[in-house]
Amino acid sequence: MVTGDHQTLALVLFSVFVAVTLAITTWVSRDRHGSAEEFYAGGRLFSPMENGFAIAGDYMSAASFLGISGLIALYGYDGMLYSVGFLVAWLVVLLLVAELVRNCGRFTLADVVAARMAERPVRIAAGTSSVAVSVLYLVAQMVGAGSLVALLLGGTGEAARTWTVIGVGALMVIYVSLGGMRATTWIQIVKAVLLMAGTVALTVLVLVRFHGDVNSLLSTAAERSGHGSAFLGPGLRYGGDWTARLDFISLGLALVLGTAGLPHILSRFYTVPTARAARRSVVWSIGLIGGFYLMTIVLGFGAAALIGSAEVRASSASGNTAVPLLALDLGGGAGSTGGTVLFAVVAAVAFATILAVVAGITLASSASVAHDLYASLRRPGRRQYGEVAVARVAAAVIGAVAIGLGLLASDLNVAFLVGLAFAVAASANLPVLLYSLFWRRFTTRGAVWSVYGGLVPAVLLVLFSPVVSGSPEALFPGVDFQLFPLQNPGVVSIPLGFLAGWLGAVTSPEPPDEARHAETEVRALTGAGAV
Amino acid sequence: MEQLDEQERAGARDDGTARDGGAAGTMPRQRYDEAAHGTPGTAGIYLEVQRSPAFQEVRRRYRRFAFPATLAFLLWYLAYVVAATAAPGLMARPVAGAVNVAMVAGLGQFLTTFLLTWAYARHARLRRDRAALELRWDTQEMTRGAGQW
Numbered sequence: 001m002v003t004g005d006h007q008t009l010a011l012v013l014f015s016v017f018v019a020v021t022l023a024i025t026t027w028v029s030r031d032r033h034g035s036a037e038e039f040y041a042g043g044r045l046f047s048p049m050e051n052g053f054a055i056a057g058d059y060m061s062a063a064s065f066l067g068i069s070g071l072i073a074l075y076g077y078d079g080m081l082y083s084v085g086f087l088v089a090w091l092v093v094l095l096l097v098a099e100l101v102r103n104c105g106r107f108t109l110a111d112v113v114a115a116r117m118a119e120r121p122v123r124i125a126a127g128t129s130s131v132a133v134s135v136l137y138l139v140a141q142m143v144g145a146g147s148l149v150a151l152l153l154g155g156t157g158e159a160a161r162t163w164t165v166i167g168v169g170a171l172m173v174i175y176v177s178l179g180g181m182r183a184t185t186w187i188q189i190v191k192a193v194l195l196m197a198g199t200v201a202l203t204v205l206v207l208v209r210f211h212g213d214v215n216s217l218l219s220t221a222a223e224r225s226g227h228g229s230a231f232l233g234p235g236l237r238y239g240g241d242w243t244a245r246l247d248f249i250s251l252g253l254a255l256v257l258g259t260a261g262l263p264h265i266l267s268r269f270y271t272v273p274t275a276r277a278a279r280r281s282v283v284w285s286i287g288l289i290g291g292f293y294l295m296t297i298v299l300g301f302g303a304a305a306l307i308g309s310a311e312v313r314a315s316s317a318s319g320n321t322a323v324p325l326l327a328l329d330l331g332g333g334a335g336s337t338g339g340t341v342l343f344a345v346v347a348a349v350a351f352a353t354i355l356a357v358v359a360g361i362t363l364a365s366s367a368s369v370a371h372d373l374y375a376s377l378r379r380p381g382r383r384q385y386g387e388v389a390v391a392r393v394a395a396a397v398i399g400a401v402a403i404g405l406g407l408l409a410s411d412l413n414v415a416f417l418v419g420l421a422f423a424v425a426a427s428a429n430l431p432v433l434l435y436s437l438f439w440r441r442f443t444t445r446g447a448v449w450s451v452y453g454g455l456v457p458a459v460l461l462v463l464f465s466p467v468v469s470g471s472p473e474a475l476f477p478g479v480d481f482q483l484f485p486l487q488n489p490g491v492v493s494i495p496l497g498f499l500a501g502w503l504g505a506v507t508s509p510e511p512p513d514e515a516r517h518a519e520t521e522v523r524a525l526t527g528a529g530a531v
Numbered sequence: 532m533e534q535l536d537e538q539e540r541a542g543a544r545d546d547g548t549a550r551d552g553g554a555a556g557t558m559p560r561q562r563y564d565e566a567a568h569g570t571p572g573t574a575g576i577y578l579e580v581q582r583s584p585a586f587q588e589v590r591r592r593y594r595r596f597a598f599p600a601t602l603a604f605l606l607w608y609l610a611y612v613v614a615a616t617a618a619p620g621l622m623a624r625p626v627a628g629a630v631n632v633a634m635v636a637g638l639g640q641f642l643t644t645f646l647l648t649w650a651y652a653r654h655a656r657l658r659r660d661r662a663a664l665e666l667r668w669d670t671q672e673m674t675r676g677a678g679q680w
Binding site: 077078080081083084085087091092094095096099166169214215216218219222229230232233234235238239245246248252253256264275280282283286287290293297327487514515516518519521522523525526527528530 | 573574575577578580581586589590593597599601604605608609610612613615616617619622623624627628629630631633634640641644645646647650651652655656660662663666667671674
């Protein structure tokens with residue numbers, strides 16, 4: 001499917017995007033002194049519209065663009081769960097989290113919790129879980145980048161994949177350590193515009209092909225999928241035994257509750273001046289993200305209708321190539337100029353998507369390392385380094401770790417890895433955040449227990465799941481220490497996180513601090529004393 | 532909206548002079564002075580603000596909207612997910628042409644998300660923002676008076 005023309009044009013577009021983003025990084029980092037305010041929050045003066053685009057750019061990953069459409073092309077309706085879950089999750093962010101977090105915190109999730117609690121233990125706990133979530137999410141994106149390029153360069157395989165992962169890692173370290181939040185934000189805005197433009201163009205072409213008749217699009221998709229009308233109903237992917245169905249519910253839960261616990265999403269609210277601006281940026285991003293996921297549904301069914309599920313599966317078993325194949329077909333087929341151009345554009349957009357997302361996550365995790373972990377763990381008396389300097393180094397270390405893990409995990413399914421990161425975020429970060437914001441009787445012990453009580457079960461359940469061992473597609477197919485039947489731990493670990501937080505709070509020896517709760521509540525709802 | 536935002540920015544930079552009559556009632560002025568002179572510290576001030584009727588009203592308005600709305604959309608989403616696994620037959624029932632119940636429910640999730648976003652933003656803008664902003668200035672003035680900042 002891949003010819004020399006595709007490769008050349010796609011590589012040219014990649015290079016243009018990389019050049020533009022590096023120019024942005026250089027441009028915004030001129031004459032800026034490296035204050036923490038500047039590095040982590042980009043000066044806090046982005047407009048709601050800019051931040052809305054940046055949030056959308058931070059959130060819509062290549063896993064969404066290629067992965068969800070691919071799942072829909074292969075399994076029809078069951079793939080739609082991702083689209084719906086990823087969007088509905090934003091209501092949790094809008095209603096319960098965005099404004100209050102903006103008002104209470106400075107740079108990270110731990111800021112919000114530490115405002116009410118003993119600072120050191122909760123910072124270490126929340127910092128650890130934020131880094132864990134970020135690294136999982138980063139690995140997913142690196143694996144995605146590797147597969148994307150391997151796909152584009154066809155058979156040249158392993159070496160190209162390795163160098164792509166290394167290249168993406170190096171770029172994200174450069175963006176983040178040199179440009180901080182300001183460069184990251186602009187890269188995400190550019191990426192969001194490119195991704196929306198590319199998706200709108202493909203969607204319009206699909207609809208034009210069917211003369212705007214959605215009914216005929218759906219029935220053609222059902223027909224060419226080989227499943228008939230079952231393609232349009234639930235059950236093709238998750239309809240088997242009860243384990244598979246429970247896995248579906250677990251994934252659904254992780255998707256809807258995970259977003260509000262993602263550190264790189266929370267840190268975006270600090271880039272606008274007020275809570276009101278944070279709310280308006282979420283409204284913008286819900287509009288963009290909702291539109292985008294609606295279009296991924298059209299693209300998925302479009303790929304099934306125009307390419308056929310069997311052919312998509314033949315090209316890539318996970319369905320990741322459905323959209324590139326669709327672009328080729330919509331442009332006029334293999335060998336045509338239109339097909340070549342559209343294919344290259346889709347590839348370049350997917351690449352841009354990955355770069356923007358990894359930059360956002362790297363920044364958020366370097367903030368957690370420097371602002372939460374380093375600040376809490378450094379020994380008094382030793383030489384002190386500036387927080388921003390530590391954050392820049394942390395970005396490089398995290399980049400190296402992500403490259404290593406990305407190369408190790410290169411055969412895992414990308415959408416699954418993202419689902420896992422969401423499950424950990426929902427189990428470890430969301431309970432402590434909601435309790436801190438809304439529960440009067442919450443205590444330090446509750447906060448620490450809630451983080452570890454969600455994080456440890458989530459990670460352990462994954463280790464003992466069929467993903468790691470005991471199945472042919474596992475990370476270590478040779479051995480079998482599988483004890484837990486589900487792929488996604490959410491349905492067990494999320495309630496455990498909430499339960500542990502409650503248990504820790506009610507068994508605390510010290511009473512809850514009424515005055516600091518009052519301060520958190522007043523600041524959260526009014527913005528008094530917000531930075 | 533824009534105006535309120537700029538007012539808030541301006542106020543955060545200087546003294547927060549942009550204030551007039553409260554939409555949600557005013558704070559007990561008398562006790563500010565007590566706070567300033569008796570210096571119970573910022574902790575006491577936040578407790579006092581938290582107990583004030585103006586703050587209680589802002590909190591009530593926020594919670595009355597956010598909590599039931601969260602419960603409603605979470606239940607609706609869970610119903611959607613559980614129905615897909617527990618009642619695939621019902622979900623596969625055709626509605627019009629190739630469109631079935633499952634498809635309508637999925638698009639319904641998108642629609643309710645957009646509607647709720649709009650309703651929440653409107654509610655916050657009309658019912659909460661101004662009162663919260665006034666409380667912000669009042670509280671900041673009190674903490675400044677207490678000499679803590």
